[in-house]
Amino acid sequence: MASLKTTVAGIALDCCIYNASGPRTGTVNALVKIGESRSGAVLSKSATLLCQDGNPLPRYKEFPLGDACPGSINSEGLPNQGIDYYISEEVVSAIGSLAKHYFVSLSGLSLADNLEMLSRAMKVQGIAAIELNLACPNIPGKPTMAYDFEQMDAVLQAVTTHPSFGSKPLGVKLAPYFDVPHFQRAASILNKYPIKYVVCTNTIGNALVVDAENEQALIKPKAGFGGLGGAYVKPIALANVRQFSQLLREDIDVVGVGGVASGTDAFELILCGAKAVQVGTKHWSEGASCFNRISEELSVLMTKKGYKSIEEFRGKLKENFCRPKAAPVVPKAANDGQGSAGGISALHVLQIVLCILVAVFLAREFKVTSKDVAAL
Ligand code: DHB
Numbered sequence: 001m002a003s004l005k006t007t008v009a010g011i012a013l014d015c016c017i018y019n020a021s022g023p024r025t026g027t028v029n030a031l032v033k034i035g036e037s038r039s040g041a042v043l044s045k046s047a048t049l050l051c052q053d054g055n056p057l058p059r060y061k062e063f064p065l066g067d068a069c070p071g072s073i074n075s076e077g078l079p080n081q082g083i084d085y086y087i088s089e090e091v092v093s094a095i096g097s098l099a100k101h102y103f104v105s106l107s108g109l110s111l112a113d114n115l116e117m118l119s120r121a122m123k124v125q126g127i128a129a130i131e132l133n134l135a136c137p138n139i140p141g142k143p144t145m146a147y148d149f150e151q152m153d154a155v156l157q158a159v160t161t162h163p164s165f166g167s168k169p170l171g172v173k174l175a176p177y178f179d180v181p182h183f184q185r186a187a188s189i190l191n192k193y194p195i196k197y198v199v200c201t202n203t204i205g206n207a208l209v210v211d212a213e214n215e216q217a218l219i220k221p222k223a224g225f226g227g228l229g230g231a232y233v234k235p236i237a238l239a240n241v242r243q244f245s246q247l248l249r250e251d252i253d254v255v256g257v258g259g260v261a262s263g264t265d266a267f268e269l270i271l272c273g274a275k276a277v278q279v280g281t282k283h284w285s286e287g288a289s290c291f292n293r294i295s296e297e298l299s300v301l302m303t304k305k306g307y308k309s310i311e312e313f314r315g316k317l318k319e320n321f322c323r324p325k326a327a328p329v330v331p332k333a334a335n336d337g338q339g340s341a342g343g344i345s346a347l348h349v350l351q352i353v354l355c356i357l358v359a360v361f362l363a364r365e366f367k368v369t370s371k372d373v374a375a376l
Pocket of ligand 1: 075136
């Protein structure tokens with residue numbers, strides 16, 4: 001039987017499938033249900049410093065996309081019980097008694113809140129790691145921090161030099177990126193700090209899903225704008241996992257999340273480099289039994305393919321594609337906006353040489369002399 005064992009941030013997990021922060025993670029009962037399933041770890045709802053109710057209802061909806069995984073849109077606005085609940089003896093020992101590693105997600109409303117939560121969580125025995133969520137798109141008036149590179153840099157600097165930092169591994173949850181320079185910029189910032197893993201990727205923020213029958217947005221908060229999840233985001237999650245697996249330091253693990261509904265989905269993320277895979281939307285619609293089913297499907301698929309462990313195929317997406325050449329560095333003014341970098345490429349030289357050879361061949365074949373050419 002194939003082993004689904006892995007490590008994230010040096011923490012050994014029996015199963016590489018576990019829950020995403022968000023759906024069904026707000027209470028001890030929900031967290032225990034995850035712990036009782038085959039989920040490899042238990043990750044809390046993103047906590048704020050104080051308990052809060054979140055945005056008005058309806059704030060989460062699913063809508064169809066194919067048979068396997070629904071799409072989802074949410075703008076919950078961080079409803080949660082506050083950090084002291086998620087690091088309480090009640091919650092920590094309930095998960096500990098199930099012999100599962102407990103990860104706590106933090107999403108402070110300010111840097112000061114994040115530092116305060118970090119220092120409280122770092123002190124608690126029984127918490128394996130802390131996941132700093134820099135990607136929540138759903139707080140009215142607050143931009144997604146992972147898109148503001150200067151702020152992201154400043155936050156990571158402050159967090160990793162805080163006196164409380166260091167006793168537990170720190171992971172960072174990222175927003176999805178769509179442009180190669182953004183992947184590079186984010187990676188160059190992350191690579192400066194002693195973080196142990198990243199999670200790629202949060203929902204695609206500020207999407208709008210319309211209910212045509214009622215001629216209104218599907219959810220109420222933020223004028224209907226919310227984070228898009230489920231099947232729609234899987235290709236984006238795959239791209240982000242692949243990019244960050246290649247751009248980050250070797251000691252930073254990548255955890256994949258986005259549109260995972262089956263063992264095959266999980267397999268694809270691992271093939272792109274993920275050391276573990278989180279499940280969000282499908283956990284919401286199916287409940288904690290999804291971790292058993294998806295793990296079993298992954299195990300069956302691996303056995304069929306002859307893999308005994310995830311390390312045998314992790315990051316080994318076959319290169320049947322053309323790798324883009326490194327773009328030449330062109331001064332901005334020299335770029336004509338048509339994609340031409342100026343100068344003659346190797347391809348141009350080859351084309352010219354081929355033209356000359358064809359001309360010489362034709363000239364010989366048809367006995368063309370210099371006189372004939374002159375006569376033209
Ligand atoms: C919420 C949404 C997110 O995408 C996230 O990362 C954290 C919280 C929310 O709306 O509660």
